[in-house]
Amino acid sequence: MRALLVLCLVFLACAAAAYAQVPASPAELERRETAIAAELRCLVCQNQSIAESNADLARDLRQQIREQLKAGKSDAEIRDFMTARYGDFVLYRPPLKAGTVLLWFGPFALLGLGALIAARIVRTRRSSVALSDADRARAAELLGRGREDGA
Amino acid sequence: MNRKLLLILPLVAFVALTGFFLRGLWLNPREVPSPLIGKAAPGFERPVLHALERSFTPQELRGQVWLLNVWASWCAPCREEHPLFNSLAKAKVVPIVGLNYKDNPDAARKWLVALGDPFLLTVIDADGRVGLDYGVYGVPETFVIDKSGVIRLKHIGPLTQEKLDKTVLPLVRQLQQGG
Numbered sequence: 001m002r003a004l005l006v007l008c009l010v011f012l013a014c015a016a017a018a019y020a021q022v023p024a025s026p027a028e029l030e031r032r033e034t035a036i037a038a039e040l041r042c043l044v045c046q047n048q049s050i051a052e053s054n055a056d057l058a059r060d061l062r063q064q065i066r067e068q069l070k071a072g073k074s075d076a077e078i079r080d081f082m083t084a085r086y087g088d089f090v091l092y093r094p095p096l097k098a099g100t101v102l103l104w105f106g107p108f109a110l111l112g113l114g115a116l117i118a119a120r121i122v123r124t125r126r127s128s129v130a131l132s133d134a135d136r137a138r139a140a141e142l143l144g145r146g147r148e149d150g151a
Numbered sequence: 152m153n154r155k156l157l158l159i160l161p162l163v164a165f166v167a168l169t170g171f172f173l174r175g176l177w178l179n180p181r182e183v184p185s186p187l188i189g190k191a192a193p194g195f196e197r198p199v200l201h202a203l204e205r206s207f208t209p210q211e212l213r214g215q216v217w218l219l220n221v222w223a224s225w226c227a228p229c230r231e232e233h234p235l236f237n238s239l240a241k242a243k244v245v246p247i248v249g250l251n252y253k254d255n256p257d258a259a260r261k262w263l264v265a266l267g268d269p270f271l272l273t274v275i276d277a278d279g280r281v282g283l284d285y286g287v288y289g290v291p292e293t294f295v296i297d298k299s300g301v302i303r304l305k306h307i308g309p310l311t312q313e314k315l316d317k318t319v320l321p322l323v324r325q326l327q328q329g330g
Contacts (some may be wrong), residue, residue, distance in 0.1 A: 085186070
């Protein structure tokens with residue numbers, strides 16, 4: 001029974017692998033093109049992706065993506081093609097490396113620093129509640145007087 | 152003492168932040184560092200504007216320091232920087248190759264007649280594919296390429312006299328003297 005199940009799974013896996021080899025449909029290619037273009041920054045109009053931009057360069061780059069997809073290139077290969085020419089700057093999701101560590105972890109480091117400072121302030125406030133003998137005497141006097149007045 | 156230090160921390164942070172913002176005011180966000188600096192200039196083979204039957208490849212200029220200027224007749228800032236190249240060519244400091252980017256050849260020829268032709272030769276990049284390989288995104292752009300065919304500098308936008316005198320020419324001279 002178990003052997004049969006394993007056999008079934010193996011066939012299924014083979015079928016899936018074969019499916020992956022089938023050339024992608026035009027609709028699938030278009031979906032991938034849009035997905036890649038949406039993650040690339042247009043360098044002429046820096047606040048738009050090349051999917052949104054109507055700039056000449058963006059159109060050329062979309063054309064380039066389309067051609068490379070048709071030629072069977074993977075998404076990663078196309079992204080590499082773009083970064084080799086325009087640098088990591090074209091990626092809206094920059095890769096994690098030495099130069100971008102601050103970009104990725106800077107906000108968390110600042111948050112940690114803030115939490116540390118907040119914790120310190122809270123701790124010093126709590127300990128400053130400690131009263132000296134003179135304070136206590138004065139407090140007792142004031143409180144005592146209050147009670148007398150109220151009585 | 153420790154407490155006082157903690158109290159001036161926000162001020163220090165504020166001043167530091169202001170410093171960054173001030174610096175940012177003078178930075179040009181359009182100037183994106185090119186990953187091509189220090190890499191071999193991408194090869195290509197494209198027709199020459201004034202001799203269409205002949206094609207040019209960067210390989211031909213091996214052993215020389217040269218400039219590649221990407222321009223087009225439809226590009227207004229190209230007019231602005233053009234006189235600089237004219238005088239540079241007259242002084243015969245360094246060979247300049249023009250890359251006519253996504254242009255009409257007739258318009259390009261007329262433009263060179265009207266404004267002067269400082270180029271050793273002009274190469275036609277009709278579909279912008281060469282420009283793409285060079286990471287061109289805002290014409291004009293100028294590249295300094297060394298004797299072994301490596302890109303040493305990329306200038307985006309119109310070249311200025313100041314940039315030429317302070318950065319481009321010293322680099323060119325240094326590269327020309329080096330092996």
